[in-house]
Amino acid sequence: MNITEILFWLLTAVALGGALLVVTSKNPVYSVLALIATFFALSGHYILLNAQFLAVVNLIVYAGAIMVLFLFVIMLMNLNTETEPQKNKWLKLAGTIAGGCFLLVLVAALRDADSKSTMALVGSGDTGLIQNLGKALFNEYVIPFEISSVLFLSAMVGAVVLGKK
Amino acid sequence: MPINLYIFLALALFSIGVIGVLTRRNAIIIFMCIELMLNAVNLLLVAFSKMHLADSMAAGAAPTLTNGVDAQLFVFFIMVVAAAEVTVGLAIIVMMYRNIHSVDVNFLNRLKN
Structure with a gap:
């Protein structure tokens, strides 16, 4: 072992x-x-x-x-x-x-x-390793990466709207 | 390590998450069990990514650096979505607590009033 x-x-x-x-x-x-x-x-x-x-x-x-x-x-x-x-x-x-x-x-x-x-x-x-993942993330997966920023923005807006009620 | 061990570990973690969802009534604990299930899937994806790397090395092909990158980026995006989900879910739970002063999911079984 x-x-x-x-x-x-x-x-x-x-x-x-x-x-x-x-x-x-x-x-x-x-x-x-x-x-x-x-x-x-x-x-x-x-x-x-x-x-x-x-x-x-x-x-x-x-x-x-x-x-x-x-x-x-x-x-x-x-x-x-x-x-x-x-x-x-x-x-x-x-x-x-x-x-x-x-x-x-x-x-x-x-x-x-x-x-x-x-x-x-x-x-x-x-x-x-971060080098290989980063290269793939910003070449092939750059559009999902940008879309996820929109997802975060909508989640933030949703949390604020729900919290203010 | 044999891939079977990772499969069994991920299945055990996932099943514990399912049991937690079925047996608890506290909304926050149910939410935490969902996180547990997400993490079991993440572990399985990473293990399979390394399995494909081992497979391509065993096939004698030159081990390119991109073998198995996809699975690990999937895990990264799952974590991103989980973080967004947790913010909205906890906001909903806080709102529910302000309305009915409890986190018991049984009070919400009719979804009206």
Whole structure:
């Protein structure tokens, strides 16, 4: 078992544990903190796959901006364990069984999937470096990039309009 | 690493997100579970991008630098759309909290009054 495998399993354990904590914890603030841990683990996975640009963007955008926004809204509303609405336990059980069946079906369907290659390249390959991604982004994908700026503008206008009501 | 492990990890994260959406009533937690599902898909896209790079190297072709760039740019655009989605969604949740003083989605089951 080399260092790459150890890191892979460690990051997987952190990601899955964080995701389970998001779903199970009663206090919404703990959910946000667990989700931040999950995003850090996923960034570690991106670094392991040598997708350095995406790892940094994931940290800045998700763990930085979006999760702080969530935490800000939760603290603004003063949500805690007492105000947390609970479903009755039969609905919870039914939801868990439904999600588990979903996982079971997908794993069974994709276990023997016929992919072209069975290994993902770890720790090498220049694809994820910022130079190559930047060249592709500003040559082939320059129009979607500009359109996404319009999307941001409309999202900003929408958030301001909704907030002023 | 074998691609199967990444597929199973992404499926597990996605299913945990689905379970969260089905079992919770807090609108913000449901929103966070949607983010979890988006991130599972992102991880799978990056893993497949590296799988295609390994594949083209194994085929003996000269490994051009553009193999697998598309998938990683898809992930970048998914993150952009997710950021825009979160701003509007949280604005809607704040407005809902101001109107009904709760984030319980069961109060919104009729979408009128």
